[in-house]
Amino acid sequence: MPDTHQPAHELSLAKDRIRILLLEGVSDSAVANFNAAGYATIQRVTKALDEDALIEAVHGVHMLGIRSRTRVTARVLEAADRLMAIGCFCIGTDQVDLAAARARGIPVFNAPFSNTRSVAELVMGEIVMLLRGIPGRSNAAHIGVWDKSATDSREVRGKTLGIVGYGNIGAQVSVLAEAFGMRVSYFDTIPKLPHGNALGAPTLRALLEESDIVTLHVPETAATVGLIGTDELARMRQGAILINNSRGKVVDLDALRAAMESGHLGGAAVDVFPEEPESKDQRFTSPLQGLRNVILTPHIGGSTIEAQSRIGEETSRKLVDYSDTGATLGAVNFPEAVLPARPRGARFLHVHGNHPGTLAAVNEVFSRFGANIAGQYLQTDPQIGYVVVDAEGLDDAGAVLSALRALPGTIRARLLYERR
Structure with a gap:
């Protein structure tokens, strides 16, 4: 309409x-x-x-x-x-x-x-903190306990980091991890060119089995909901660390709690949750609260x-x-369209249902009003089409706009500017 x-x-x-x-x-x-x-x-x-x-x-x-x-x-x-x-x-x-x-x-x-950089830096900070057992030591110091023991405190250098999802954030984590002296393995459903010395894992299972730390950087899709559950956690190395700063439904939190309580995993950091408070006035609850060597943050990876x-x-x-x-x-x-601004003439935008013959009808309007089309760009997707038209020689741009709006299938038409 x-x-x-x-x-x-x-x-x-x-x-x-x-x-x-x-x-x-x-x-x-x-x-x-x-x-x-x-x-x-x-x-x-x-x-x-x-x-x-x-x-x-x-x-x-x-x-x-x-x-x-x-x-x-x-x-x-x-x-x-x-x-x-x-x-x-x-x-x-x-x-x-x-x-x-x-x-x-x-x-x-x-x-x-x-x-991208903010999330990647948080991941690296969490890796250091969890390998050193800082959450527990910090909590102890706050209540007066002085624990200088090196027990369960490890360096980052030489550890294997497994990255699930090697997009922009995963790749940035890869670069930073290598700078820390880590070995990097990654798994992605789409073939990706590795950064530095990172090596692609053939399967998610292989990555889980070979990594000291696993960090998740995947979108929420039907394929990734519940991606890490009981079976996947069981395949991780004894004492390994899991980090999820991607989407809340990717990890089964009850299964993660069980893996932490059994001692199979040595630490975890989670920034995203299946259900999150709408505001700071609502109470936050999670199965992971109260566990040792677990960092919980309120969805601040990019904040x-x-x-x-x-x-x-x-x-x-x-x-x-x-x-x-x-x-x-x-x-x-x-649909994505880009046309440089012109020093003169009128620019029209026309959004329409993606039906055969619409562009011809648009062009007929300009021909009817004696306009010269100086530039035109059309892009469509399966549902809609978007055309940007630069026209010169118009006496009545408003009449042209009215005619464009009257075309069958028109969703929206605008006269962006008119320069003489």
Whole structure:
């Protein structure tokens, strides 16, 4: 159906009229980036909003920025009468109904790699702490016990680190681990080029059996839920260490507790959990609480000042690029299109169902109005198509926009700018 989010008489919307709502304490770097690009109408909220509150807040908002706790549901999107883009100022996008956003012509952007170094450094710190038994020694010192024994305290150098999932974070851990003098083995379902002297393991079982420490860096999928359970833990070496900073449902925590209590595993660090509190006011519970040599952290793997600053910069840049030029590079639910800005002419954006003949119909509109198409870029996915058109020689860009919106299958059409 034609786009009703922007009346036909509104053409290129001035930047000072574009409303941006940022939730959950999005980094100052994002605000600085928006301001530098000319966007100043920004509302900031330090906390997440529940569905009803977000439905009320999103009315009239053009760009929405969230982190991991805010849920953008189909109901929220239905109420978002002006929303043109969503920025997830974090790694994942599970908190957004991506299909519903795409159906409304709303691209969703995130920053998938900006916290890579922060997570990798946490892993290395946990390895050192667990091999030295620091959690127990620190707790003892806090209650006045002075334990200088070297029992169960080991160096990192020479140990074998097994990395499950050799993507950006896994590969960065690999580099840091070798700098510590570790041997590195990795397993991934997709063939990956190793960094340094790392060696690929033929199977997950082989990696578990040969590693002193196993660290997990996989997404949550049907194949990875319950990836590490009783059988897998039993295959790990006696006294080995398990680290999970990936997704909460990847490890069976009850099975991990049993492996720790039996003495089969020597330590564990877990940053992600199957169920996590929505806020610091809710009590956190886990089967792993109270166990020796176990580090529990509240999903802070990427929560460093540096990472949040990079995430703010990257995600806000993508939103600015989309608003300024129509670029959708990096969108997770949308065809990717990039066309450089032109000094003159009008730029139109058209989102439509991926049906045969739509591009011909779009071009016919420009031909009907006597326009010269100076540039055009089309990308599609199985559901939708996205075309960016630069046109010159137009007397009435508003009439062209109305005609584009009237085309069958149109989801959204916008006149981004008109320069003479």
